[in-house]
Amino acid sequence: MPMLLGQVPRENIASRIYRSVKTELMTGRLRPGETITLRSLTEELGVSQTPVREALLQLASEKVLTVSPGRSLSVPVLTEAQLTELRDIRLELECLATRRAVPGVDAAARRRLAAIHEGLAAARRAEDREGVLRGNLDFHFTLYAASGMPHLVAMIENLWVQTAAYLSFLYVPPFPSLPGPHPHSGVLEALEKNDAAAAVRHVRRDILDHGELLMASLRRGGLI
Structure with missing residues (x-):
């Protein structure tokens, strides 16, 4: 699903990606079980992998995303x-x-x-x-x-x-x-x-x- 981020300024790019993924979740644009890959997000935003990886790992550490097989991340499925x-x-x-x-x-x-x-x-x-x-x-x-x-x-x-x-x-x-x-x-x-x-x-x-x-x-x- 296309992200709302648009063109991301270089400064604080990891924190901007972090906030944008959170916004996607909080406005229902990402569904439980949906996968977010480093490659797809990097290509979509037109940025290097490093800030994207930093943002996604921070979200995973907060239990906002879960690490799936193959090292992709997904929206948690809850009981x-x-x-x-x-x-x-x-x-x-x-x-x-x-x-x-x-x-x-x-x-x-x-x-x-x-x-x-x-x-x-x-x-x-x-x-x-x-x-x-x-x-x-x-x-x-x-x-x-x-x-x-x-x-x-x-x-x-x-x-x-x-x-x-x-x-x-x-x-x-x-x-x-x-x-x-x-x-x-x-x-x-x-x-x-x-x-x-x-x-x-x-x-x-x-x-x-x-x-x-x-x-x-x-x-x-x-x-x-």
């Missing part, structure tokens, strides 16, 4: 138990990030979050999977950045990137939806009121309810 474990860890960390973020979300940040959610809603109506996943990513990490806890945010990102490839199986037309208002709407309302407890409840619902939709979709497809 139901592993997906559940990662979801449960996400719940703890993301609720903490939300609670710490609420006091730091000013009016400008609220407007930014509202605009992101409007874009996500438009992508849902258009059944644009990548737009939905990118909007969801932007919403959550814009919120969590306000926590002022960069190490916590990095831990959350690592959990997301390990499971996000599975979301490509959830957002297949017709897109599923939760009953009632989207949890992000509840988060925005809670931020207006500076109500950290309410914001945490809505983030928790977002993770749990969308997680149940995902697991049901994976079971129907025989993927777990």
Whole structure:
């Protein structure tokens, strides 16, 4: 699948490749079990093998990619138990990030979050999977950045990137939806009121309810 990287500047090229592969995973462009070879990525990006190898080995060390026979790397295939474990860890960390973020979300940040959610809603109506996943990513990490806890945010990102490839199986037309208002709407309302407890409840619902939709979709497809 073509990468989104385009022409990569020479400076910090390994870190740019690293970030780009992570973005591919977090927006559903790479699927579980899909192979990424050093040769194919090198040819696609038009760069030398050294920075590509550095980026891929870093991702493998973080369990974002797994080393396959023949030294190629692939997107991990997870069991139901592993997906559940990662979801449960996400719940703890993301609720903490939300609670710490609420006091730091000013009016400008609220407007930014509202605009992101409007874009996500438009992508849902258009059944644009990548737009939905990118909007969801932007919403959550814009919120969590306000926590002022960069190490916590990095831990959350690592959990997301390990499971996000599975979301490509959830957002297949017709897109599923939760009953009632989207949890992000509840988060925005809670931020207006500076109500950290309410914001945490809505983030928790977002993770749990969308997680149940995902697991049901994976079971129907025989993927777990």
